[in-house]
Amino acid sequence: MSDASVDPATVAHVADLARVDLDEDEAEAFATQFADVLDYFETLDEVPEVDSEPELVNVLRTDEARESLSQDEALRNAPEAEDGYFEGPPVG
Amino acid sequence: MSDAFITRTEIESDGDGSLDGQRIAVKDNISTEGTRTTCGSAMLAEYVPPYDATVIERLKASGATIVGKTNMDEFGMGTTTESSHFGPTTNPVDEERVPGGSSGGSAAAVAAGEADLALGTDTGGSVRCPAAFCGVVGIKPTYGLVSRYGLVAYANSLEQVGPLAPTVEKAAELLDVIAGPDERDATTRSEGADTDYASAADGDIDGTTIGVLTDLVDGADERVAAVFEERIAELEDRGAELREIELDSLAHAVRAYYVIAMSEASSNLARFDGVRYGISGGFDGDWNDAFARAREAGFGSEVKRRVLLGTYALSAGYHDKYYEKAQDTRAWIKQEFDAAFEEADVLASPTMPVLPPKLGESLEDPLQHYLMDANTVPVNLADLPAISVPAGTADGLPVGAQFVGPAFGERAVIRAASALE
Numbered sequence: 001m002s003d004a005s006v007d008p009a010t011v012a013h014v015a016d017l018a019r020v021d022l023d024e025d026e027a028e029a030f031a032t033q034f035a036d037v038l039d040y041f042e043t044l045d046e047v048p049e050v051d052s053e054p055e056l057v058n059v060l061r062t063d064e065a066r067e068s069l070s071q072d073e074a075l076r077n078a079p080e081a082e083d084g085y086f087e088g089p090p091v092g
Numbered sequence: 093m094s095d096a097f098i099t100r101t102e103i104e105s106d107g108d109g110s111l112d113g114q115r116i117a118v119k120d121n122i123s124t125e126g127t128r129t130t131c132g133s134a135m136l137a138e139y140v141p142p143y144d145a146t147v148i149e150r151l152k153a154s155g156a157t158i159v160g161k162t163n164m165d166e167f168g169m170g171t172t173t174e175s176s177h178f179g180p181t182t183n184p185v186d187e188e189r190v191p192g193g194s195s196g197g198s199a200a201a202v203a204a205g206e207a208d209l210a211l212g213t214d215t216g217g218s219v220r221c222p223a224a225f226c227g228v229v230g231i232k233p234t235y236g237l238v239s240r241y242g243l244v245a246y247a248n249s250l251e252q253v254g255p256l257a258p259t260v261e262k263a264a265e266l267l268d269v270i271a272g273p274d275e276r277d278a279t280t281r282s283e284g285a286d287t288d289y290a291s292a293a294d295g296d297i298d299g300t301t302i303g304v305l306t307d308l309v310d311g312a313d314e315r316v317a318a319v320f321e322e323r324i325a326e327l328e329d330r331g332a333e334l335r336e337i338e339l340d341s342l343a344h345a346v347r348a349y350y351v352i353a354m355s356e357a358s359s360n361l362a363r364f365d366g367v368r369y370g371i372s373g374g375f376d377g378d379w380n381d382a383f384a385r386a387r388e389a390g391f392g393s394e395v396k397r398r399v400l401l402g403t404y405a406l407s408a409g410y411h412d413k414y415y416e417k418a419q420d421t422r423a424w425i426k427q428e429f430d431a432a433f434e435e436a437d438v439l440a441s442p443t444m445p446v447l448p449p450k451l452g453e454s455l456e457d458p459l460q461h462y463l464m465d466a467n468t469v470p471v472n473l474a475d476l477p478a479i480s481v482p483a484g485t486a487d488g489l490p491v492g493a494q495f496v497g498p499a500f501g502e503r504a505v506i507r508a509a510s511a512l513e
Contacts, residue, residue, distance in 0.1 A: 010404075011400070014400045014403050014404045014407070015384075015396075015400055016384075017403050017407065018358060018387075018399050018400055018403040019362075019380060019383040019384045019387060020384055020387045020388060020391065020396055020399060020400065021384040021385055021387070021388035022388065022396065023388075026393065026396070030396075030397060030400065033397065033458050033459075034400075034401065034404070036457075036458070036459045037350070037401060037458065037459055037462075038401075038404075040347060040459055041347050041350075041351060041405075041414055043344070043347065044344060044347050044348065044351070044413075044414065044417040044418060044421060045413075045417065046344075047341075047344055047348075047417055047420050047421045047424060048420070048424065049420055050420045050421075050423040050424045050427065051423075052423035052426070052427070054423075059278035061275070069142050069143070073142035074142070076140065076142060077138075077139050077140060077142075077368070077369035077370075078367065078368055078369065079366065079367070079369075079370070079371070079372035080367075080372060086367050086368055087367075088365075088367045088375075088379065088382070089367075089373070089374070089375045089376070089377065089378060089379050089381070089382035089383075090375070090378060090379070091378065091379050
């Protein structure tokens with residue numbers, strides 16, 4: 001019915017793309033569960049192509065300065081902040 | 093002590109209006125300035141929003157007092173409220189059973205009388221499901237009727253904030269307060285301005301054509317279907333005309349819903365990096381290492397599962413196979429609903445295909461858990477309004493009936509639901 005079996009290496013690859021570390025048990029459980037779910041998704045193949053013209057309009061506003069959060073408010077929930085900046089890990 | 097709330101509070105109103113003196117419970121993914129908003133997640137256990145959601149501003153201006161932030165499936169991802177980091181909420185009707193989800197705390201608070209009214213959010217049934225399981229009323233508004241500004245996003249093309257209440261009229265009154273355009277949410281529409289939904293709850297079903305969604309009745313547990321069919325037949329005796337309606341697209345709705353919701357979740361939840369808010373991943377290694385550790389620590393299993401499956405569905409080589417086909421399905425469902433409303437004023441089905449499961453019963457198998465959403469997700473995919481109203485009981489457990497209307501046809505579904513009370 002489907003070739004959507006998921007090996008643990010694929011789960012590890014997707015977890016890497018999504019930036020989510022997994023422990024071994026979780027990765028193993030996901031491999032089985034993903035096979036079930038992806039197998040279920042397979043029959044989307046049977047859905048006909050549909051012409052649709054969504055009624056979309058652009059909603060624009062002028063780009064002007066307005067009241068916003070203060071620096072203190074914006075930083076209040078940061079685990080680490082220094083001198084008015086967010087503090088993050090080293091880049092690259 | 094009730095397990096419906098994550099945080100008890102007392103946020104006073106700053107105005108007078110139609111909700112004077114009403115005690116309102118608010119789902120914990122709706123931002124409340126100065127009161128923590130956790131989304132049922134360890135990631136946001138300490139997060140205190142610096143601003144109010146638009147719906148909170150409107151509640152406060154209408155005289156309501158917010159009495160607490162309610163428990164929910166983590167980030168709205170679940171149908172039973174069991175995926176909350178803060179533990180499950182029990183169903184006030186039967187404490188061995190789940191209250192439904194993901195707005196389970198909001199429904200339980202109303203059912204137990206701990207709040208007069210509540211706000212939930214509905215991405216794939218998350219207001220209607222717990223309303224049905226707890227024996228209260230819940231409304232999922234037309235997409236664009238209610239502002240999502242300040243709602244922590246899960247799948248933003250699908251979700252709306254909606255009211256829960258003991259009666260249809262009270263739910264409609266709360267919807268009147270929160271509906272309406274908002275310049276801070278560009279998807280809101282002018283149809284929501286100056287609404288009068290409450291007066292539609294007049295119980296008058298005479299002359300209404302009700303299309304019964306036979307695919308969704310046939311797929312339901314026979315005890316649920318029996319209650320639904322008996323009550324709908326009563327409406328025929330009172331002057332409604334019944335028509336059977338089959339929609340072939342509905343067989344694919346759950347698939348399309350989960351592909352789209354997971355894909356949007358994988359993108360929306362990318363903001364949780366442990367730097368601006370949430371649990372820090374520390375400073376060892378590079379940005380990606382820290383990011384991945386923060387998310388391992390902060391997200392529960394169901395959230396990881398959906399973020400990963402969404403990432404997979406959008407990844408190179410799979411995008412056309414899953415995401416594009418899901419969008420085709422969404423368009424097909426919309427077209428079939430449009431055609432159905434040529435024949436009927438409102439459509440009806442059981443809200444949930446099953447009775448409320450026991451705690452723990454539906455956790456083993458994620459796919460079986462997802463299938464419980466069969467009757468509620470089509471409405472989100474089609475952007476339509478729907479209501480769940482108590483229809484009776486089976487084996488002592490609540491059964492909900494769902495009415496679906498055309499876009500911005502809130503008055504039609506409110507009127508039909510009020511006829512069942």
